Amino acid sequence: MPDSRHQLLAMLARLSFRLGEFKLSSGATSDYYVDCRTTTLDAEGARLTGRVFSDEIRRQGWRPEAIGGMTLGADPIVVAVALLSAQQTQTRAPARPKSVDTAEFLVHGFLVRKAEKTHGTGRQIEGFQRQGAKVVVVDDVCTTGSSTIQAIEAARAAGMEVVGVMCLVEREEAGGRAAVEKAAAPAKFISLFTAAEVRKEHLKQPPQPAFAVSAVCEICGRPAVTNMPGNRCEAHRP
Numbered sequence: 001m002p003d004s005r006h007q008l009l010a011m012l013a014r015l016s017f018r019l020g021e022f023k024l025s026s027g028a029t030s031d032y033y034v035d036c037r038t039t040t041l042d043a044e045g046a047r048l049t050g051r052v053f054s055d056e057i058r059r060q061g062w063r064p065e066a067i068g069g070m071t072l073g074a075d076p077i078v079v080a081v082a083l084l085s086a087q088q089t090q091t092r093a094p095a096r097p098k099s100v101d102t103a104e105f106l107v108h109g110f111l112v113r114k115a116e117k118t119h120g121t122g123r124q125i126e127g128f129q130r131q132g133a134k135v136v137v138v139d140d141v142c143t144t145g146s147s148t149i150q151a152i153e154a155a156r157a158a159g160m161e162v163v164g165v166m167c168l169v170e171r172e173e174a175g176g177r178a179a180v181e182k183a184a185a186p187a188k189f190i191s192l193f194t195a196a197e198v199r200k201e202h203l204k205q206p207p208q209p210a211f212a213v214s215a216v217c218e219i220c221g222r223p224a225v226t227n228m229p230g231n232r233c234e235a236h237r238p
């Protein structure tokens with residue numbers, strides 16, 4: 001595994017992965033939770049995220065004009081990749097032929113709202129938006145794939161061509177992969193890591209202090225100090 005990719009996996013395992021009892025946005029319960037934003041919004045995590053996504057996009061040969069996805073999960077990923085592309089272009093520019101268009105090396109960003117704005121321009125997509133442009137749709141975590149699919153549909157409705165779909169962590173459950181692959185076709189859907197990979201890496205690391213998901217104990221209502229096996233106060237913790 002390339003160094004930057006392994007470093008990103010280690011950060012996800014340390015900062016974003018938690019064991020316990022959790023209710024997911026889909027309504028299902030799980031014995032673990034992955035909050036990628038604690039990694040993608042970390043300064044070093046953002047750098048690694050931009051690098052690993054950019055490297056994979058290049059490896060796939062997609063050459064998009066922009067990447068985007070559903071807010072809020074995609075936001076830090078989009079900014080990290082766009083910023084890295086600008087930095088790389090600026091670094092290469094002096095040595096490149098004048099006949100080469102700099103724009104083709106840049107990857108711009110767009111964000112998809114959950115619903116169209118009811119004021120201003122009334123748009124659902126913010127940022128880059130050009131008819132016929134090749135784009136890659138990204139997400140942080142894919143479970144059912146609903147947010148990823150909504151972003152794919154919004155990009156296509158705006159007239160953009162989806163050439164690839166990526167997620168940072170795939171939970172491999174709830175039929176998410178099959179649903180996203182169907183929506184993305186003929187574009188390819190890939191995940192950088194699976195939840196199983198992040199979990200395995202997490203278990204290799206030194207134990208982290210338990211934390212409370214909510215503010216109160218599920219038994220007595222006092223302040224919770226742990227979420228394992230559920231939200232419990234000091235008196236009711238295992």
